[in-house]
Amino acid sequence: MHYPVLLPETMEWMNIHSGGVYADLTCGMGSHTRALAERAAPGMVYALDRDAESLAMAKANLADGPQNIEFIHTAFSEAPRVLRERGVGKLDGLTADLGVSRVQLTGQRGFSFSTDGPLDMRLDASQGFTAAELVNQLPERELANLLFNLAQERRSYVIARALVRNRPIHSSLQLAEIVSRSVPRTSHKLHPATLTFMALRMAVNQELDEVTALMEALPELLKPGARAAVIAFHSGEAKIVKTYFQRLHKEGRARLLTKHAVKPTDREVFENSASRSATLRVLELV
Numbered sequence: 233m234h235y236p237v238l239l240p241e242t243m244e245w246m247n248i249h250s251g252g253v254y255a256d257l258t259c260g261m262g263s264h265t266r267a268l269a270e271r272a273a274p275g276m277v278y279a280l281d282r283d284a285e286s287l288a289m290a291k292a293n294l295a296d297g298p299q300n301i302e303f304i305h306t307a308f309s310e311a312p313r314v315l316r317e318r319g320v321g322k323l324d325g326l327t328a329d330l331g332v333s334r335v336q337l338t339g340q341r342g343f344s345f346s347t348d349g350p351l352d353m354r355l356d357a358s359q360g361f362t363a364a365e366l367v368n369q370l371p372e373r374e375l376a377n378l379l380f381n382l383a384q385e386r387r388s389y390v391i392a393r394a395l396v397r398n399r400p401i402h403s404s405l406q407l408a409e410i411v412s413r414s415v416p417r418t419s420h421k422l423h424p425a426t427l428t429f430m431a432l433r434m435a436v437n438q439e440l441d442e443v444t445a446l447m448e449a450l451p452e453l454l455k456p457g458a459r460a461a462v463i464a465f466h467s468g469e470a471k472i473v474k475t476y477f478q479r480l481h482k483e484g485r486a487r488l489l490t491k492h493a494v495k496p497t498d499r500e501v502f503e504n505s506a507s508r509s510a511t512l513r514v515l516e517l518v
């Protein structure tokens with residue numbers, strides 16, 4: 233089951249006009265893409281995702297929906313290039329719903345501590361290094377720094393030592409068990425390996441670098457008056473978005489429309505507890 237996060241709020245803030253050209257930079261299961269396409273028709277929506285499996289699911293989900301969508305398999309750091317190659321001028325607006333979807337987390341690609349699968353974690357299976365390569369090859373200190381810097385895992389050194397001692401590690405359940413054995417459970421809600429899995433996924437997909445590249449590309453991607461709506465879940469990503477949006481605002485190049493980040497309603501959090509840490513920020517280019 234996939235729950236789109238902050239969907240009505242995002243559409244409201246986007247101020248979409250019929251006939252405009254928009255991009256959903258993180259198509260996922262296609263919920264935001266569908267909403268954009270319905271409002272922008274007969275204009276176009278370019279729907280990007282670096283995960284080919286997600287894109288295929290979105291295409292299937294939207295097969296009977298609006299047809300003014302072009303799906304593009306790419307990382308959003310490549311958005312300026314792929315749109316230029318298609319002759320698309322500047323956009324009337326874009327959305328990005330960062331991170332991964334529940335469908336990806338529960339699949340068998342190594343993202344989950346509760347489903348077994350090879351320790352891969354690449355969103356784009358054709359690129360880069362796997363989580364197994366990281367846990368099996370990084371020196372202990374670098375592994376600990378990675379866990380601390382990307383997920384603020386306070387027990388990073390203990391976990392890194394356990395990982396190095398138990399090499400080779402090839403599957404997600406094996407990784408989850410090693411972490412669980414090495415540190416005491418401190419929360420009933422949080423599995424002890426939650427932060428380890430998140431840090432590895434972020435490192436494998438270079439997620440913070442991707443967000444920085446996107447922020448730097450915003451003035452190139454958007455028309456004057458166009459809006460960018462970005463949803464972040466991870467505090468590091470939210471901080472990058474906030475800092476860039478504030479900087480563009482201060483430089484007079486854009487208006488930060490959301491003085492305070494928009495959060496899901498209590499009702500949304502009740503229905504989908506995973507939405508609780510989501511924050512939406514919206515910028516309008518001047």
Ligand SMILES: C[S@@+](CC[C@H](N)C(=O)[O-])C[C@H]1O[C@@H](n2cnc3c(N)ncnc32)[C@H](O)[C@@H]1O
Pocket residue numbers: 234235236237257258259260261262263264265280281282283286306307308309329330331332333355442
């Ligand atoms: C939270 S989900 C989006 C869900 C979507 N808004 C929906 O309602 O169906 C995030 C999506 O972004 C994709 N993604 C993550 N990083 C990306 C990147 N750098 N470039 C393109 N897509 C990315 C993931 O593969 C995932 O499908």
